[in-house]
Amino acid sequence: xxxxxxxxxxxxxxxxxxxxxxxxxxxxxxxxxxxxxxxxxxxxxxxxxxxxxxxxxxxxxxxxxxxxxxxxxxxxxxxxxxxxxxxxxxxxxxxxxxxxxxxxxxxxxxxxxxxxxxxxxxxxxxxxxxxxxxxxxxxxxxxxxxxxxxxxxxxxxxxxxxxxxxxxxxxxxxxxxxxxxxxxxxxxxxxxxxxxxxxxxxxxxxxxxxxxxxxxxxxxxxxxxxxxxxxxxxxxxxxxxxxxxxxxxxxxxxxxxxxxxxxxxxxxxxxxxxxxxxxxxxxxxxxxxxxxxxxxxxxxxxxxxxxx
Numbered sequence: 418x419x420x421x422x423x424x425x426x427x428x429x430x431x432x433x434x435x436x437x438x439x440x441x442x443x444x445x446x447x448x449x450x451x452x453x454x455x456x457x458x459x460x461x462x463x464x465x466x467x468x469x470x471x472x473x474x475x476x477x478x479x480x481x482x483x484x485x486x487x488x489x490x491x492x493x494x495x496x497x498x499x500x501x502x503x504x505x506x507x508x509x510x511x512x513x514x515x516x517x518x519x520x521x522x523x524x525x526x527x528x529x530x531x532x533x534x535x536x537x538x539x540x541x542x543x544x545x546x547x548x549x550x551x552x553x554x555x556x557x558x559x560x561x562x563x564x565x566x567x568x569x570x571x572x573x574x575x576x577x578x579x580x581x582x583x584x585x586x587x588x589x590x591x592x593x594x595x596x597x598x599x600x601x602x603x604x605x606x607x608x609x610x611x612x613x614x615x616x617x618x619x620x621x622x623x624x625x626x627x628x629x630x631x632x633x634x635x636x637x638x639x640x641x642x643x644x645x646x647x648x649x650x651x652x653x654x655x656x657x658x659x660x661x662x663x664x665x666x667x668x669x670x671x672x673x674x675x676x677x678x679x680x681x682x683x684x685x686x687x688x689x690x691x692x693x694x695x696x697x698x699x700x701x702x703x704x705x706x707x708x709x710x711x712x713x714x715x716x717x718x719x720x721x722x723x724x725x
Contacts, residue, residue, distance in 0.1 A: 421514055421525035423447045425721050427532060428501045428517070429664075431458025432707045433697025434532035435485040436714030441530075442492030444722045449526075450489070451519050453500035453664075457482035458534045459698070460707060462556040463577070464584065469708055504529065506671060506690055515692070528692040528721045531668065531680060532714060535661035535698040535705075540572065544628035545657075552634025552654045557581035561588045564654050568593070570637050572625055573658035574601040579611050581658060586616040593650055595620045597642060620650065628655050663699040675701050686717035694720055 425441055427434050430452035441448040455461055460478055467475035489496065503518040514525045537555040539545055545553055554560040557571075561584055569589045571582040574596040585592050594611070599621050601608050611617050620639060627638040629649075636651045665678045673681045673689035679701035686694040696713035698705050 421527060423449050423524065423526040424725055425528045425530060425718075426451070426515065426517055426524060426526040427530045428504075429458065429532035429534055429697065429699070430456045430496055431460060431532060431534045431697060431710065432485070433534070433710035433714040433717075434458070434530070435482075435489055436711040437530050437532060437696060437718045438489045438494045438496070438714075439485070439492065440715050440718030441721065442489060442494045444718065446718075446722065446725065448494045449524065450494060450496040451499055451501050451517075452496060453498075453533075455498070456486055456496060459536065459661075462558055463580070464558040466707055468706070502667060504668060504671065507692065527725060528694070530686075530714075530717045530721060531665070531688075531693065531695045531699060532697045532710075532717070533664040533699045535663040535679075537657065538660040538662050540625060540628075540657055540659065542625055542627055544630065544634075545655075548628055548630055548634050548655075551632060552630065553628060554654060554656050555658070557584050557656050560654070560656075561585050564589045566590050567653040568651065569654040569656060570595055570625070570650055570652045571656045571658065572596075573660075574598070574603060575658065575660075576603045576607060578658035579603040579607040581656060582611055582617060583607075583614065585656065586614055589654075590616065591618065592616055593618045593620055593652065595623055595625055595637075595639060595650075597624050598622065620648075623648075625655070661698060661705065665699050684716075685720045686713055687720060692721075692724055 424447045427450040438450050465475045499519040501519045505516040515529045565588045568591040570593045572595050622643045623641050625637050629636040639648045663678045680695040682688045682695040686696050694717040696717040697710040
């Protein structure tokens, strides 16, 4: 059999995919990376990373991604900004290679690493879809300057929700955090910061039932889950941080996933399909952080190296 142009194809160029590319390059594997959006993935929607080891005081996301890109480029690994729309699995001796398609062009490889990440979930309430870009946002880092001296609502209570709420206080005069439970889910250090911030209020045990406004956000209808009482919060923006949905539709029925579409992979990043590995936020796991994504990218490349 003639060797393919590439030994491994990496789908996704977020922290997991870039780390996989770095390690694959150092193993001298013929490697190509595809990214459907921008190199860096979802992380580029945050302004800084404060909890990555080795960077006391944090590092700007742009700088972090640029450093990773430089490391990968130094190893002559090609990154194409194209979406992978199809993955055809090997078929025994008849076709022992993976064939993927990006921008209509086929590429072959002996192994594939899926590092496609995940996108943000929506509330699926009236007014949300209609008012996206008119006050409804999923990225405070991107949109906070538009809400200077205004009042906004943040929905969610994980690390990212609280990080973005803190970021918003640099612009908005008031930030109201709405969460369906009494307890916040974020790390204690973030909880301490938001509770000390005089610009942040809380509406707990509650959910948003509707985002109000004709041409722009004017308020949010809220329901208390304990007693059912309704209320309204006047605001100019609603920022939603309620979880993630993996970008794995192109692999449905081709590899084992959970009911939400996260790929099932073991601690070696092996999936149910031989020679196909998964890492980062598209993989089912307990902690979705940059540091875990990078670790998994390294493991995935190591597993590919051992497999080949």
